[in-house]
Amino acid sequence: xxxxxxxxxxxxxxxxxxxxxxxxxxxxxxxxxxxxxxxxxxxxxxxxxxxxxxxxxxxxxxxxxxxxxxxxxxxxxxxxxxxxxxxxxxxxxxxxxxxxxxxxxxxxxxxxxxxxxxxxxxxxxxxxxxxxxxxxxxxxxxxxxxxxxxxxxxxxxxxxxxxxxxxxxxxxxxxxxxxxxxxxxxxxxxxxxxxxxxxxxxxxxxxxxxxxxxxxxxxxxxxxxxxxxxxxxxxxxxxxxxxxxxxxxxxxxxxxxxxxxxxxxxxxxxxxxxxx
Numbered sequence: 530x531x532x533x534x535x536x537x538x539x540x541x542x543x544x545x546x547x548x549x550x551x552x553x554x555x556x557x558x559x560x561x562x563x564x565x566x567x568x569x570x571x572x573x574x575x576x577x578x579x580x581x582x583x584x585x586x587x588x589x590x591x592x593x594x595x596x597x598x599x600x601x602x603x604x605x606x607x608x609x610x611x612x613x614x615x616x617x618x619x620x621x622x623x624x625x626x627x628x629x630x631x632x633x634x635x636x637x638x639x640x641x642x643x644x645x646x647x648x649x650x651x652x653x654x655x656x657x658x659x660x661x662x663x664x665x666x667x668x669x670x671x672x673x674x675x676x677x678x679x680x681x682x683x684x685x686x687x688x689x690x691x692x693x694x695x696x697x698x699x700x701x702x703x704x705x706x707x708x709x710x711x712x713x714x715x716x717x718x719x720x721x722x723x724x725x726x727x728x729x730x731x732x733x734x735x736x737x738x739x740x741x742x743x744x745x746x747x748x749x750x751x752x753x754x755x756x757x758x759x760x761x762x763x764x765x766x767x768x769x770x771x772x773x774x775x776x777x778x779x780x781x782x783x784x785x786x787x788x789x790x791x792x793x794x795x796x797x798x799x800x801x802x803x804x805x
Contacts, residue, residue, distance in 0.1 A: 535579070539747040542613055543574045547776050548803050549609050549619055555796035559627050560635065564786035566606040568711040568771040569678065571745045573610035576676060576707075580754030585615040588644045594673055595646045595662050599655020600680035600709060601636040608633050608642075616644045653686035655679065656706060660692040663704035663764075674703045674757070682714030685723045690735070697736030702758040705765040706737070709744065711773040715787050729768045737766040744769030777802055 547570055554561040577583065581594040598607050605626070612619040617632075625631035632641040636650030647658050659677035666673050683689055696704050710728065712719045719725055729739045738759035742749040750769070757765045773787070774780030777799045791799055 535751070536747050539571075539574055539578060539751070542578055543571050543747070544776075544803055546570050546574060546606070546609050546613060548800060549612075550605060551777070551791065551796060551799050551803070553605060553609070553623055553626060555791045555793070555799075556623075557626060557790065560788060561605065561790045562602045562787060563790060564713070564773040564780060564783070565600065565603050565680065565709065565711065567775045567777065567780065568744070568773050569600070569603055569606055569709045569769075570610075570775065571747060571750060572678065572707055572709065572769055572771075573606055574613075575747060575750035575754060576678075577610045577614045579751050581674070581676060583614070583644075585611075585644065588616075591671065592673055595659070595675045597647055597655045597659045597662075597675070597677045598637055598649050599659075599677055599683060600652065601649035601655070602652075603678075603680075603709075604633070604635060604637045604649075607637065611644060652680065652683035653688035655683075656689055656692040657695075659704060659706075660696045660699075660701060663696065663701040664699055666703065667699070667701060672703065674705065676705050676707065678707045678709060680714070681708060681710045681712060681719050681725060681728070682722075684708065684725055684728070685714075693732065693735045693737070696764040700762045701764045702760070702762050705757045705767065706732075707767045707769055709771055710768055711771040711775075713773045713782070713784055713787060717784065729766075732766040732768070736763060738763040739766045739768060741768045741770065744771035745775055 554563045608622050622633045626633045639645045639648045659675045663675045732739045753767050759765045780786045
């Protein structure tokens with residue numbers, strides 16, 4: 530169990546990550562996905578700074594856990610979480626994000642990004658890649674774990690449900706799916722586009738061991754990560770209930786912040802909220 534000192538450390542890291550995320554999105558002249566980045570901040574901090582066995586100094590360690598950001602448009606959050614873990618410097622992200630030949634594109638590119646396990650961006654593909662990695666590890670007798678972070682919007686896609694059937698059939702219990710269930714996708718509320726509820730029951734019906742958690746509670750996140758696999762012989766699914774734009778009052782649960790970047794005045798207000 531994570532102690533209170535550890536929980537505080539993770540909370541402080543999440544605040545620092547939100548500050549860096551806001552500043553980057555507020556100064557970058559291009560498309561950003563700040564609402565979804567903020568909704569999964571606590572999940573990424575929990576993974577990179579507590580739950581996963583990774584070593585930034587040895588990114589080829591065969592025993593390392595693997596992470597796949599299936600919701601690839603949230604790449605900025607992943608970059609910053611990795612920078613805070615020591616994979617590279619935040620200033621490098623800030624200088625080069627979205628520029629030609631940068632390691633930090635708008636979607637993750639394995640060819641350029643140090644420590645990336647695969648390139649992502651096309652929604653609905655990440656879980657298939659993760660299931661393949663998990664199966665390869667199992668057949669090779671390796672016990673590394675594979676973590677795959679999905680958006681709720683990509684759970685609209687049939688390509689997500691194919692590996693959702695495949696993984697339990699092959700008893701891939703070292704595969705864990707985490708769903709950032711913020712209930713808003715690019716064009717509207719999930720329940721209005723394609724209603725997913727009851728989402729947890731759907732994954733259970735497909736043969737997964739499922740837990741639902743508050744995706745902004747570091748203790749709940751760490752308790753879930755400590756206990757994967759939840760059941761031997763079954764892949765694990767964490768349905769993380771989150772808030773789009775979490776941490777900034779005027780962004781929370783607002784569809785406009787799926788794509789929108791803060792203006793200078795809005796950035797100042799947002800940063801002051803986090804400072805407070």
